[in-house]
Amino acid sequence: MHAEPPVRSGRAKRLPRAVRERQIMDAAVDVFSRLGFHAASMDEISEVAGISKPMLYAYLGSKEELFATCIRREANRLMEAIADGVEADQPPDVQLWSGLRAFFGFVAGNRASWQVLHRQALTQGGPFARELVDLRGRAIDLVAALLVHSAEFPNVPRAGDREAESLAAALVGAGESLADWWLDHPDEPAGVVAARLMNLVWMGFGDLVAGNVWHPPSRRTAAP
Amino acid sequence: MHAEPPVRSGRAKRLPRAVRERQIMDAAVDVFSRLGFHAASMDEISEVAGISKPMLYAYLGSKEELFATCIRREANRLMEAIADGVEADQPPDVQLWSGLRAFFGFVAGNRASWQVLHRQALTQGGPFARELVDLRGRAIDLVAALLVHSAEFPNVPRAGDREAESLAAALVGAGESLADWWLDHPDEPAGVVAARLMNLVWMGFGDLVAGNVWHPPSRRTAAP
DNA sequence: AGGTGAACCTACTGACGAGTAGGTAGCTTG
DNA sequence: CAAGCTACCTACTCGTCAGTAGGTTCACCT
Numbered sequence: 385m386h387a388e389p390p391v392r393s394g395r396a397k398r399l400p401r402a403v404r405e406r407q408i409m410d411a412a413v414d415v416f417s418r419l420g421f422h423a424a425s426m427d428e429i430s431e432v433a434g435i436s437k438p439m440l441y442a443y444l445g446s447k448e449e450l451f452a453t454c455i456r457r458e459a460n461r462l463m464e465a466i467a468d469g470v471e472a473d474q475p476p477d478v479q480l481w482s483g484l485r486a487f488f489g490f491v492a493g494n495r496a497s498w499q500v501l502h503r504q505a506l507t508q509g510g511p512f513a514r515e516l517v518d519l520r521g522r523a524i525d526l527v528a529a530l531l532v533h534s535a536e537f538p539n540v541p542r543a544g545d546r547e548a549e550s551l552a553a554a555l556v557g558a559g560e561s562l563a564d565w566w567l568d569h570p571d572e573p574a575g576v577v578a579a580r581l582m583n584l585v586w587m588g589f590g591d592l593v594a595g596n597v598w599h600p601p602s603r604r605t606a607a608p
Numbered sequence: 609m610h611a612e613p614p615v616r617s618g619r620a621k622r623l624p625r626a627v628r629e630r631q632i633m634d635a636a637v638d639v640f641s642r643l644g645f646h647a648a649s650m651d652e653i654s655e656v657a658g659i660s661k662p663m664l665y666a667y668l669g670s671k672e673e674l675f676a677t678c679i680r681r682e683a684n685r686l687m688e689a690i691a692d693g694v695e696a697d698q699p700p701d702v703q704l705w706s707g708l709r710a711f712f713g714f715v716a717g718n719r720a721s722w723q724v725l726h727r728q729a730l731t732q733g734g735p736f737a738r739e740l741v742d743l744r745g746r747a748i749d750l751v752a753a754l755l756v757h758s759a760e761f762p763n764v765p766r767a768g769d770r771e772a773e774s775l776a777a778a779l780v781g782a783g784e785s786l787a788d789w790w791l792d793h794p795d796e797p798a799g800v801v802a803a804r805l806m807n808l809v810w811m812g813f814g815d816l817v818a819g820n821v822w823h824p825p826s827r828r829t830a831a832p
Numbered sequence: 833a834g835g836t837g838a839a840c841c842t843a844c845t846g847a848c849g850a851g852t853a854g855g856t857a858g859c860t861t862g
Numbered sequence: 863c864a865a866g867c868t869a870c871c872t873a874c875t876c877g878t879c880a881g882t883a884g885g886t887t888c889a890c891c892t
Contacts, residue, residue, distance in 0.1 A: 398858065398869055420731050422646035425849060436871055441851065477814070506788070507644050507731045517792065534817050551816065554786060554808045561785030562778055564730070568741060584778045588812025590701070590822070592775065593758050598814070622839055622888060649879060660841055665881065 396435050405443050408433045412444075413454050417499035421451055421508045448511075455505050455512060458497040459519040465490040466526070476534035481582050481600055483526070484559065488574040491563045499567065502560055520556060527552035555585050620659050629667050632657045636668075637678050641723035645675055645732045672735075679729050679736060682721040683743040689714040690750070700758035705806050705824055707750070708783065712798040715787045723791065726784055744780060751776035779809050 399407075411433035415424045426447055430437045444450040469486020470479055491498045505516040531548040562581050566572065579599075586598045623631075635657035639648045650671055654661040668674040693710020694703055715722045729740040755772040786805050790796065803823075810822045 395857075395870065401869080404869085418733075420646065422644065426851085427849070435869090437850090438852075438872095439870065442869085447850070476817070480813070503727075503731050507727050513792075520789075531813070531817065550804055551808065551813065553789060554782070554804055555813075557785035557789045558778070558782035558808070561781035561788075564785075565744075565777060565781045568737075580774055580778055584775060584782075584809060584812070586812050586814045588808070588810050588815060589704070589755070589775065589779075590810045591812060591814070593700070593755065619840065619887075625839080628839085650881080651879075659839095661880090662842095662882075663840070666839085671880070 401443065404433075404435065404439065408435070408440060408444060408450075409454060409457060412450055413458065413496050413500050416451060416454060416504055417496035421504055421512075451504075451508070452511060452515065454500060455515045458494075458501050459515060461494070461497065462487075462490055462501065463519065463522055466523070470526075476530055477586055477598065478601060479530055480527075480586065481578075483530075484578040484582055485575065487559060488563065488566075488578040491566065492574040495567060495570075498563060502564060520553075520560075523556045523559075524549060524552045527555055558585060625667065628657075628659065628663065632659070632664060632668060632674075633678060633681060636674055637682065637720050637724050640675060640678060640728055641720035645728055645736075675728075675732070676735060676739065678724060679739045682718070682725050683739060685718070685721065686711075686714055686725065687743065687746055690747070694750075700754055701810055701822065702825060703754055704751075704810065705802075707754075708802040708806055709799065711783060712787065712790075712802040715790065716798040719791060719794075722787060726788060744777075744784075747780045748773060748776045751779055782809060 408429070412424075412429050415429045415432055418424075419428070426437055426440055429450075430440050433440075440450065444453060466483055466486045469482055469489070471482045472479065474482070501516065501519070505512045528545070528548045528551075531551060532545060559581060562577060566577055583592060583598050587596055591597075632653070636648075636653050639653045639656055642648075643652070650661055650664055653674075654664050657664075664674065668677060690707055690710045693706055693713070695706045696703065698706070725740065725743070729736045752769070752772045752775075755775060756769060783805060786801060790801055807816060807822050811820055815821075
């Protein structure tokens with residue numbers, strides 16, 4: 385009935401500030417992702433972090449500042465994961481494929497991060513949505529650059545860049561949404577979800593209903 | 609929306625219960641969409657509705673019940689709009705196109721409804737997300753049925769239904785997401801957004817970068 | 833007319849949560 | 863070993879908001 389290490393009784397162990405800040409941020413992402421910004425209380429975050437409430441305010445400022453800091457940190461981690469995952473010296477479809485795999489891989493390993501980034505940041509207006517818009521902008525730029533290099537868009541000769549950006553926005557949106565849907569269907573493996581989106585956006589329904597499927601260059605057939 | 613005598617002074621005019629309930633629901637959707645579930649207060653909803661707080665409780669029960677009722681009502685309105693919009697006796701691509709147009713048309717005319725449905729319902733856990741899952745399920749069934757009728761999926765002969773459902777889920781997700789993105793870019797007309805998604809999901813990047821574009825049967829060229 | 837009940841109100845309670853004041857323990861350097 | 867800084871705490875204030883108790887007007891029906 386007692387003697388558990390995680391019990392939060394009495395004074396917490398003294399730790400250097402940087403370490404505590406990390407712990408607090410981790411706890412905050414966890415609580416924000418489960419409860420949402422408004423329903424999450426600083427009391428609960430401090431409890432999960434294993435310290436008292438005044439420490440939150442001493443280290444991370446107000447609730448709003450804490451939330452914004454969480455969003456920024458997670459956004460950077462996500463973009464880093466994608467940038468690391470893309471195989472830049474490959475043909476366009478393989479680049480897209482590797483980017484999608486990196487993206488869904490990150491979400492698989494960091495569901496709380498994605499939850500707080502996508503769902504929570506969106507619903508809180510003001511400066512929070514800004515962070516998300518910025519993240520999305522960076523992702524769109526990445527995809528748009530890929531598309532620009534992969535074709536000339538002969539039918540829209542003067543608007544190649546704008547055209548690419550529109551398509552990139554749609555793709556990024558589809559990725560966000562599919563990841564979101566995935567939160568509610570956690571049984572599916574990341575590769576399957578990524579392959580599904582790859583097929584949809586690269587081949588299109590028109591090809592798929594005709595039996596034409598995209599699959600990665602040197603692996604087994606993709607099974608969406 | 610409704611024009612309201614903005615001055616809320618003294619006693620409200622006596623109205624039959626059904627009419628008041630409609631007014632309250634309209635006000636609730638408006639406030640929930642702007643502020644989110646938690647930040648929205650029953651006081652503000654009652655003020656927007658033009659009545660006092662006890663009336664809310666008398667007619668619609670608790671805050672949670674009111675929110676759930678809003679979600680259900682708006683979900684039904686949306687599905688009705690789509691079902692009415694689809695031209696069932698047309699070929700698959702035209703059916704998809706008409707469905708997309710109906711969907712984005714609804715969102716254009718009912719931004720608050722979509723906001724409360726998609727963003728707010730998602731972020732509040734529990735029974736609210738259920739409603740949204742249910743809505744999405746109905747939409748997916750609709751699209752999946754369309755796909756099943758449009759091809760045999762020769763490469764996945766035994767799993768035609770599951771395959772179609774997966775693709776339908778991805779498409780519905782893409783639609784949700786694009787509508788969401790659209791909330792932040794209200795300058796684009798509905799037809800353009802719908803055409804963009806149509807091209808993406810029917811043709812695929814693979815075709816689009818090669819210059820192949822889908823366009824509706826008897827109109828001018830689609831301009832995504 | 834006058835009774836009856838539905839529609840409406842003001843004004844409260846009680847809980848909860850953001851943020852703070854003021855104080856205690858432990859490391860670290862003279 | 864003291865001085866001093868930093869990590870840490872308990873215990874409050876104060877505002878906000880869900881939900882309610884109890885009273886007031888008005889429309890309709892006999």
